[in-house]
Amino acid sequence: MKLREVLAQNLKAFRQAQGLSQEELAHRAGIDRTYVSSLERCRYGASIDVIERIAEVFGVDPVDLLQKPLA
Amino acid sequence: MKLREVLAQNLKAFRQAQGLSQEELAHRAGIDRTYVSSLERCRYGASIDVIERIAEVFGVDPVDLLQKPLA
């Protein structure tokens, strides 16, 4: 499984776990709403800068967004 | 500390620990020689695709390249 796919899944999972819409997350992270959508759809492979900013919004370590689910 | 700085430090540390030159690492990861140098100097923030490929060369989890030193 590609790392960008892991990111996409974790991104969606963290976002929904915190009850945020794509739009709310985008606003708080200072990025575009459609870009969040693109990341969750694996349209792009994100840069580490974007990963870092999103992790800040979630209040987690950036590493957590790239960690494969144990299952 | 910025995530791209963490990557830069870990990249250099892993590379030297395995006794690889920048050029050898670049060749094995299928990226450019000067780009490895650039990453270690924080000239760029890498994409997750590049991080993944470099981690494969080192034989480690991509997450390990982004983990801050415990010290």
Add this chain to the structure above:
DNA sequence: TTGTGACTTTTAGTCCGTC
């Protein structure tokens, strides 16, 4: 609320060097 196509701007990443 989210997905998508078309688009422009910025940056990643390459290739050529010199020091």
Add this chain to the structure above:
DNA sequence: AGACGGACTAAAAGTCACA
């Protein structure tokens, strides 16, 4: 062996309208 730069190309970052 590696730092560093200029110039270039591919891809990401970011915006918008519309379904």
